Amino acid sequence: MRVPRGWWRTLQLGRRDSRTEVDEELELHLAMRTEEYVAAGMSPEEARAEALRRFGDLARTRESCRRIVDRTATSTRRKDAWSGLRQDVVYALRTLARSPGLTAAILVTLALGIGANTAIFTVVKGVLLRPLPYGNPERLVSVYDVFTGIDLPHSVLSEPELLDLERSVSAFSAVAAYRAGKLTLAGVGPPERVASMSTTASFARALGVQPVLGRFFGPDEDRPGQGQVVVLEHGFWQRRFGGDPGVLGRRLSLNGTPRVVVGVMPRGFTFGDAEMFVPLEIDRGTPAPRTGHYLEAVARLRPGLSLADASSQLAALVGRLVPENSDAYPANMGFSMGVESLTDTLVGSIRPALLTLLSAAGLLLLVACANVANLLLLRAEGRRRELALRTALGAGRGRLIRQLLTESLILAAAGGALGLLLAAVGVPLLLSLDPAGLPRRDAIAIDYTVCAVTLGLSMLTGVAFGLAPALQALRLDLQGGLKEGGSSGTGPRRRRLRRGFVVLEISLAMVLVAGAALLIQSFWRLRNVDLGFRSDHVLTLDLSLPEASYNDTTKVLGFYEGLLQGLGGLPGVTAIGAASLLPLTGREGNWDVEIEGRPIRPGDPAPSPAVNIATPGYYRAMRIPIVSGRVLLPSDDERAPPVAVVNETMARTLWHGDDPVGRRFKVLGDSTPWMTVVGVTRDVRSWGIARAARAEYTLPHRQLPVTVREARRSMSVVLRTSGDPLDIAGAVRREIASLDPELAVANLRTMDRVVSDSLSRPRFTMLLLVLFGALALTLAAVGVYGVMAHGVAQRAREIGIRLALGAQPRYVRRLVVAEGLALALAGLAAGVLLALLVSRLLASQLYGIEPTDPVTYLAISLLLLAVALLATWQPARRATRVDPLGALRAD
């Protein structure tokens, strides 16, 4: 255990003293003996010599005495120091217990500030700071396509591009491709849709992981028709197979195809939400066309090479590819390739929100510190008499400051402990606020680092808010303290310090409240976005027919026809339909088209609207309004002429405002038929609540075999009901099971829930910032109240005199309120400036509102002013009730 510095210095001093004391003691002995001999008649020189002889070895004696004395001094001083510390602690505890209300207020304030920071930091650490669970994760990068010409800054790769990366980018020691999907697992319990990841065989090597059991895919297993194998994720293996090692070699039916389990990934390894890994089949001899983009790519940088090296090699590759493949990369597409760290790919989207919250929590902690410092200052003032008395009785100034710091450190430690407790409760609560969006949630845990950070924060806070009262104690005027009776006068410097803290609190609270207000409005706007459909009273579910058992188009169309008929007959169902692109849940999915009469010029990109595939009932079930023409009809079947419905954006951008009904276009490809536009619908938010609609067209499900020569197996079914949609969920499941017991129903939920889920991340940020803002506002109000109430108490005498001299109570009240207002206005002015500076960082979190929105700032200023007035009201009223005689007699 190290002794603090102050104590150390006293030890050094003690050592010097004890050495001179030894010399003094021995010299006295020699002097007295010499005197004795002189008295007996010796000459002084002889006497001294004789005394020395009789004494023996003077140097050795001195040395051994010093050693003993040093040893003694050290141990007694140390004992003193510790007993002093113990005394300080006991005394501090007693003092704190004497004012339980104030102590509780301080502890709650600290616990909130520290707890909020610990909770947010826990999440930030798990999501942003903890290394990814792969070998040397800092060398892992993502590679992506960039098409600046069609506004696609971050796109997926095609098979030839992947092969190019493997062959000609030497900066990568391994390249792997992957694609997330879902597989229907049958034969092990009830059929279940399982999140899967199709990967190349190089995947495990690129990520630097080895299966804990069995093996990963062999080098030939990622070719078409080669590897009917599967590797399980550790958690899935535990959950579905009880961690049985005998699972190796077992055959699982996945999408109706048998696959052999060959391996299990290690515990802690996660990639997206994948529960199983299957080979991504690529025919390396004759890969798919260069324009078929569907692969995500991860690569490992060679040791010693940087992102910049990889980036320049990619640029060189693109420089070769574009002239060689001018048909695939028309000049107007603006094709290039980009590379970024894998961490950025995985958590980049949530980073701004988390950093916003971390900053907000930091501000809240500052407000809490200012508030506690203020409370402690007030108390220190109340204790001036006691402190002065102790000084008079001989307590050193250093000792008093140590006493005050001990008190604040004890408070901070207790506040930190409470804060940690709060975080332990708060983190799960926080995670439950964001059920869908947060990546890497399994990495979120309160650990040693978090505890250490909490401890550091608490100690820092303790010193920060303990220092002000301690410094004040240093300036303590001994006579003043006793003479004034410790109640009436307060130095202007001290009052300025306290007001400074209140102004700081108000301005910081202003920043937090402004941020919260902006997010509330942004959320409100998101909530009221015109989605283009009605989400109430709609039940939805996802189905995916396994290719093995639904291997031709008639079977697929027959199944869906029977399904919609069966479900439509359930009591309470008023409309039913199915679509491939459920609103708000869309991922990328564009099919290039050609408009009749407008052939695509070489070098120009083809129009690339999003595509949806729907059944006729879909529009009625979702209440999507039709603007012009008609919706899809049951008569638009495989025998009828091919038709399509387009949305308003597509009508506007591709037909430039002309009514497209009756015009024709076709999906780009060999011998695809022309399709006639029969109707225009309102825009629907397909890609997310904050993302504006893109050009989009809808094809009838039944005509797909004609238009693109395939059938769509994965569809989302939507049912409009007269009552609560969830009431019929059980009946829907039973009906589907009666049609095909092997089929897994996924994502059975209401459409309202889909809307609510897509709002979960903005709601998460908003709720937390509102919470922080409310806390900061409360703390600031407490700060204003404390200072004003104390000010009134301190000036009771002055107010009493004024009242005695005939001042109106109204005048006195105005005096106090004006003082409070002055504080609030100073805080507001500083706060608005600060908020204007800081809120720009919030811009990426806002929808439909500017971070500098003047109305918001005005409203927030008024709110803060009102709160400050409210906090001043009670002290002002108390001022008018000061008893003039009592106030004058008090001293």
Place this chain on the structure above:
Amino acid sequence: MGGALATRTVDLLQGTLDLLVLKSLTWGPCHGYGVARCIQRLTDDVLHVEEGSLYPALHRLEERGLVSAEWGVSENNRRAKFYRLNPRGRQHLRVEASSWTRYAEAVGKVLRAAESTG
């Protein structure tokens, strides 16, 4: 005084010095020189005490908490460190003195027995 060092002096046994110092303090607080004088007087100069060795002994006793020390004024008006026997030291002296006496008696008995047979 000149004959302070008699020819027939005895060297001090290990640990005995502490006992003598404690004993000499039973007459009251005393500085180092006083303790030296006291021992000299009590032993009639038979024991050869090197005066320098008194001080480490005194400091050791202080360290062990058997004597307390404080600074005061000597008879010739100088600052001097006074040692005082405290209750623990008194107790220690009692125990050690009785064990010393038993030891001395035992040794004496043996020596006497040898004389009678020889």
